[in-house]
Amino acid sequence: MVNTETEHVASYYAATINEHKNYPMLNEDITSDVCIVGAGFTGINTALNLVKKGYKVAVIDSARVGWGASGRNGGQLISGFTYSNKFEQFGEEVAQSVWKLGADCSDLVRETIKEFDIDCDLKEGFIEVALNNVQMDELVERKEEWDRRGYQHNLTLVDNSEINDYVGSSNYIGGMIDSGSGHLHPLNLVLGEAKAANNLGVSIYEKTKALNIKPGKEVLIETDQGSIRAKHLVLAGNAYIGKLNPKLRRMIMPSNSCIIATEPLGDERAKEIIAKDMAVCDLNTILDYYRLSSDKRLLFGGRYNFSGNEPKNIDQNLRKRMLNVFPDLDDVRIDYAWAGNVAVTVHRIPQLGRLTDNIFYSQGYSGHGVAPTHMAGKIIANAISNEWDMIETLSKIKHIQLPGGKWFSSTAMSLGLLYYRLQDFIASKS
Ligand SMILES: Cc1cc2nc3c(=O)[nH]c(=O)nc-3n(C[C@H](O)[C@H](O)[C@H](O)COP(=O)(O)OP(=O)(O)OC[C@H]3O[C@@H](n4cnc5c(N)ncnc54)[C@H](O)[C@@H]3O)c2cc1C
Numbered sequence: 001m002v003n004t005e006t007e008h009v010a011s012y013y014a015a016t017i018n019e020h021k022n023y024p025m026l027n028e029d030i031t032s033d034v035c036i037v038g039a040g041f042t043g044i045n046t047a048l049n050l051v052k053k054g055y056k057v058a059v060i061d062s063a064r065v066g067w068g069a070s071g072r073n074g075g076q077l078i079s080g081f082t083y084s085n086k087f088e089q090f091g092e093e094v095a096q097s098v099w100k101l102g103a104d105c106s107d108l109v110r111e112t113i114k115e116f117d118i119d120c121d122l123k124e125g126f127i128e129v130a131l132n133n134v135q136m137d138e139l140v141e142r143k144e145e146w147d148r149r150g151y152q153h154n155l156t157l158v159d160n161s162e163i164n165d166y167v168g169s170s171n172y173i174g175g176m177i178d179s180g181s182g183h184l185h186p187l188n189l190v191l192g193e194a195k196a197a198n199n200l201g202v203s204i205y206e207k208t209k210a211l212n213i214k215p216g217k218e219v220l221i222e223t224d225q226g227s228i229r230a231k232h233l234v235l236a237g238n239a240y241i242g243k244l245n246p247k248l249r250r251m252i253m254p255s256n257s258c259i260i261a262t263e264p265l266g267d268e269r270a271k272e273i274i275a276k277d278m279a280v281c282d283l284n285t286i287l288d289y290y291r292l293s294s295d296k297r298l299l300f301g302g303r304y305n306f307s308g309n310e311p312k313n314i315d316q317n318l319r320k321r322m323l324n325v326f327p328d329l330d331d332v333r334i335d336y337a338w339a340g341n342v343a344v345t346v347h348r349i350p351q352l353g354r355l356t357d358n359i360f361y362s363q364g365y366s367g368h369g370v371a372p373t374h375m376a377g378k379i380i381a382n383a384i385s386n387e388w389d390m391i392e393t394l395s396k397i398k399h400i401q402l403p404g405g406k407w408f409s410s411t412a413m414s415l416g417l418l419y420y421r422l423q424d425f426i427a428s429k430s
Pocket residue numbers: 037038039040041042043060061062063064065066067068069070071072073074075076077078208209210211236237238239240241242244257258259289301339340341342362363365366367368369370371373
């Protein structure tokens with residue numbers, strides 16, 4: 001039996017890994033310039049940026065590289081870091097520079113893939129689909145703002161008469177294509193990035209859980225069978241941070257998101273549902289997102305629950321949602337079904353900052369982290385090397401902490417889900 005606490009979840013991605021590389025467990029006391037907890041996109045990209053600047057870096061993960069959300073997500077590479085309007089209170093210059101971080105983050109991923117020649121099935125193109133007029137208006141507004149701010153890629157609005165040229169479903173009234181976003185195999189990306197970081201000198205330790213942190217001029221990170229003494233610590237555990245840091249844990253609401261992968265559909269059938277092989281996402285808060293894999297399976301995902309409970313019957317429940325979008329797929333077999341944790345924040349914008357002078361964190365991508373995590377890695381590395389004060393700008397937004405306690409947080413999350421369902425319902429009636 002596979003130990004899913006430490007091994008990759010049984011997913012389409014785990015079944016199609018390019019190269020299985022094991023990193024050792026830490027079983028001694030070591031020192032490093034920087035210790036990073038969490039080997040997902042945030043942790044590995046922070047490490048990559050730092051090692052290029054000449055820092056000695058150690059990354060630890062309680063499981064495997066890419067075990068968390070980074071190795072099991074929908075693979076949608078979507079530009080946009082955070083809502084720039086949240087930053088308008090600090091002036092237009094700040095709002096513009098925060099917007100630019102988001103506009104550039106998918107390109108940053110492309111640069112990394114190119115620089116290290118990572119084979120991760122990158123495909124260009126993303127269409128956001130509207131279920132109602134309120135959502136269509138939101139897309140029109142977004143296009144206006146992004147064009148005005150100077151987006152380097154094309155945003156194209158698609159109306160009712162054209163939408164089926166892209167998505168073969170009768171559910172949508174239109175959409176918007178972003179030529180600067182796309183989709184990829186996230187587990188092969190993070191594993192490729194980890195290999196690149198390791199080749200450049202980053203020490204990576206798997207099955208090595210950070211149990212305790214002692215802050216100070218040098219931070220001490222204690223693990224099961226060893227420890228790391230470092231000048232800087234980066235906490236990149238995101239939705240899986242658990243008890244390691246209760247303050248960070250209370251700033252996010254871990255919710256589940258689930259994905260099913262069908263059997264390969266064949267070229268013709270795949271074209272009938274997503275003609276131009278783009279990533280697709282609807283605009284509901286409890287959204288559906290889907291895309292084709294390189295072997296033409298439909299990977300169909302959906303936000304699931306905010307109760308924090310392990311989801312049950314993922315394949316049956318998501319199959320129902322998939323058939324609501326594509327009724328003709330009722331004869332198709334489901335080969336894989338899996339779930340993962342998403343760190344949702346109250347404002348639904350990522351949280352980057354410092355806990356002390358030398359302890360940094362980034363978390364709370366609210367279900368849109370594949371591209372933004374890469375920008376977060378760059379921002380934190382630049383904060384450590386004192387080259388860029390963007391982290392100070394981003395930490396100007398005050399993040400709400402929920403009171404502790406299992407009862408409170410799961411009840412708050414369930415209420416949150418109800419609230420979002422209600423918002424989606426009201427929009428659908430407009
Ligand atoms: C099912 C699903 C679908 C998604 N789909 C998309 C999508 O299509 N597009 C998109 O942009 N985003 C998507 N997301 C969100 C995206 O995957 C995340 O925002 C992103 O991967 C977060 O990366 P991360 O490195 O911050 O965290 P993670 O990848 O979760 O990594 C955190 C790591 O920290 C480790 N860790 C935690 N605590 C400790 C400790 N004490 N000691 C050692 N290690 C520890 C964990 O083992 C884990 O490996 C999805 C998420 C899920 C779950």
